[in-house]
Amino acid sequence: MRFYVHGAGRAGREAWPAQSDDGAVFADHSAATTASDKARLLREQCPPRDVVLVAHSLGAVPAALGLDVPSLSHVVLLEPALYDVARGVVAVEEHIAAMTAARKAADAGDLFGYWQVVAPLMFGRPATDEAWEEDEPLAARFAAVERPWGHGIDATVFGAVPALVVTGAWNDEYEAIGERLAVAGASHVHLTGHRHRPQDHPGFEGLVADFVS
Template identity: 50%
Template sequence: MLTADAGTFLAIDLLLPVEKQAALLAGELERAPAATVVAHSWGGTLVGIAMAHNGARPAALVLVEPALFDLAPTNESVRDHISVMTDARALADAGDLRGFWNLVKPMMFGAEATDDAWAADEPHAARFARLTVPWGFDLGAALRELPPTLVITGAWWDGYEAIAHALVQRGAEHVKLSGAGHRPQDLPDFTRMLDDWQSH
């Protein structure tokens, strides 16, 4: 979160129940009501959950590739992603972690799940299978009004562009920063863009 004179990194254990994650974020915002929240990926979903279900009211938002899948449920890329992840989680829930990873690693990390890599991959697969999926929170109806919001996408996946479009329809500004995939915050122009947006 960014305040007038400093930034605070809010470390939240992503393996906590989502209700506890959202409550922690909402509590921080109560203590810093003038803060701008900068959130990436699942962090964007968590902000949405805290706003929709915990009464959180950020002064402003910067959402970087926000995984707000509930806002673009009809987009083909979003539907395909949810379908694959639903199948993968069913395998994990049935005890087939390797089957889960065979689906997830190519889609999420761009690499094949091989026998040679499995020993190193297994703890990552186990952790990933425990993370909360970023959909199913009824955020489409809840997030009709936003504080001043900037959405930054990496211009690499249609699903995130569709989510950004849905946020623009709710009053957000949208900027594309290509060249770093899912992490446009790693690009040199990111900080300048953030400063320019905050100053106007």
């Protein structure tokens, strides 16, 4: 049984348009705001045994905090936002510093100031007055997302089961996280061309099938 855990964007089935319904459970932790509450929801939704966990981006954080390893047979992490495992890496520290400054602006009531940092950093485009009316709800939603660091997650968190980390070779932070997880025993491979969503790559399903078999 595959248990798909979404990131900070689309939730549930909508987050996995390229994946089959067969033998799949699509988690939805979007109703929770903290990593601990998300972890609780995942524990409730996860099948009890023989689970292939497939977690994307921010979804790897509550998965690491909340899923009992004995229930898992394999783990597949897609560009996991497990920043705790790569602290000290320059790219990771620069990202954390920029996002911390942006969050301070949001907390002070300057949501546009927050978006001026986050839009180019996370979405590859500038924050503009012309697009602000459309962007403001997205900025507010991302400003409310709990930080994916500071949870004390160790690189060996999934060390008891075979783990595969898939990154897109486009972002230094995710590559650093993948490398740290590989040092801890995971396999780390690249699927390029789809940036932060390697699960949309046509070779992804074959990669996972080979890994699980």
